[in-house]
Amino acid sequence: MNEAWLLAGMALATMATRIPVLIALSRRTLPAGVERALRYVPPAVLAAIILPIVVLREGELHLAADNATLWASAAAVLIAWRTKNLLLTIVLGMLVFLLLRAVF
């Protein structure tokens, strides 16, 4: 493995996804419909990242009682919804997770 090539390739690939679109689209006005649609990017992407981690284990649906990730996530959703406090959600969510893992 040539580490320099690996780093250069990954750096270029990442920059290609972050910089050109930012520059190109900041030069023109997008149609209102597109801008409205882009408002759904944050929730949609986050949900698509999180849910598979929470409900899958080694590629299989895992909704059993001993899935600490699942129950701690449910607790985190509840905490986030009631408190709207990100730091509190992270700290309490981690705590619930570590407790459940100690139990299972």
Next chain:
Amino acid sequence: MSPTRTSSAHRAHFWAGVKDTFPLLVGALPFGLIYGALGIASGLSPAATAAMSLVVFAGSAQFIAVSLVAANTPALVIALTTLVVNARHMLYSATLAPQLKGLSTRWLVPLGFWLTDESFVVAAKGFEERATLEERKWYLLGSELAMYTNWLLATGLGILAGQAIEDPASWGLDFALVVTFIGMLVPMVKGKPELLAVLVAGVTAVLVHGLPHRAGLLLAAVLGILAGVLAERAWPRPKAEQK
């Protein structure tokens, strides 16, 4: 406005960006620790493990890369995988670009280079209260540099720990990322359209998780966005809620 007053206003927005990003640093720190440790375990040199955080700065792509390195994958394949895993950043760029309209390339290049999931979400919210380009660019820069510093620090600690620990992933610290993203996601769900977007994106991602290189993530996100847009048509927002 005198130069001193301008620069102190810059500083205020910069630090507001840092401050609004703080909770996310807590969630990203263990993630960076594990990355550093896994990098060493994969067979990468400590220098390359650290350099990847410095020049790539993309958490999930770095995780996948070190697992591919461990499986002796060619560098070109890893770079192409990185492209697909990071494709969601194009959506982030497209979302932020109209709000940074008129900003010079000298600013857009570094702001783009440092744009992560976390800073994107912070900016999407923080820009609502910041109307001018000046305010926005300093705010975003503050958020991004906070994430970058934190990530480099965490990587460094992880590299040190990685030389001492056997199986870093088994600690369950990777849950920190999940709980952070949940904390970011829940307040975004302000109405039925967002809820539908979240459900469609999440369920699709689970159904298509078998697609290679996490291409399913992109498909799920696009379907979620579409669901949100259609739902907005079905249930138009009351005027007061419109943003």
